[in-house]
Amino acid sequence: MSNAGRKKDPVWVNFIEVSNKERGKSGCRAECRKCGKSMKGLVNRLKEHLKTCNTDVLPNPSKEHSCSSSSTEHVEIELGPPLSPGPSPSKKRKLEPKPIASYFLLTTSEQKEKLDKQIARAMFATNCPFSSIEHPEVLKAIELLRPGYRPPTRKTIGDRLLNQIYMEEKKIIK
Ligand SMILES: [Zn+2]
Numbered sequence: 001m002s003n004a005g006r007k008k009d010p011v012w013v014n015f016i017e018v019s020n021k022e023r024g025k026s027g028c029r030a031e032c033r034k035c036g037k038s039m040k041g042l043v044n045r046l047k048e049h050l051k052t053c054n055t056d057v058l059p060n061p062s063k064e065h066s067c068s069s070s071s072t073e074h075v076e077i078e079l080g081p082p083l084s085p086g087p088s089p090s091k092k093r094k095l096e097p098k099p100i101a102s103y104f105l106l107t108t109s110e111q112k113e114k115l116d117k118q119i120a121r122a123m124f125a126t127n128c129p130f131s132s133i134e135h136p137e138v139l140k141a142i143e144l145l146r147p148g149y150r151p152p153t154r155k156t157i158g159d160r161l162l163n164q165i166y167m168e169e170k171k172i173i174k
Contacts, residue, residue: 009047012030014034014050015033015046016030016031017041018031018038035053106148107149112149116151116161120162130157130158
């Protein structure tokens with residue numbers, strides 16, 4: 001027969017008896033009241049578990065469980081913003097990475113057109129050979145002035161930009 005009539009070992013205080021009969025097995029299973037671990041309802045087994053799960057069953061539930069091997073609770077202490085308005089002394093100045101724009105000058109196509117034209121104008125006005133724009137020293141200077149900007153080639157200056165500026169000048173003169 002079952003062990004219903006048998007006096008339970010005091011160790012059971014710490015466990016919930018779970019019937020095993022539905023599964024066609026004899027005996028019962030025990031569930032630890034503290035950590036919820038389920039195990040065979042054998043007194044020796046339960047005593048063994050209590051050694052590792054040695055927190056007493058108390059109304060004050062202790063979250064710490066030496067026997068809970070499942071998942072370690074990650075406790076995050078969240079310090080919300082102070083409810084009262086006013087300056088927060090703990091407000092740290094965040095060191096954010098500088099936006100890319102502070103390293104490279106963003107040149108829009110509109111700006112590029114303006115720069116290209118002015119370079120061409122400078123070449124025409126000073127009678128510089130158009131090839132000077134491709135001189136490494138000139139390119140260096142331009143790169144320092146406006147990082148990321150690529151000046152027009154001598155071909156562009158002598159062709160498209162020359163025509164454009166010529167037409168513009170013609171309009172002004174008229
Ligand atoms: Zn336990």
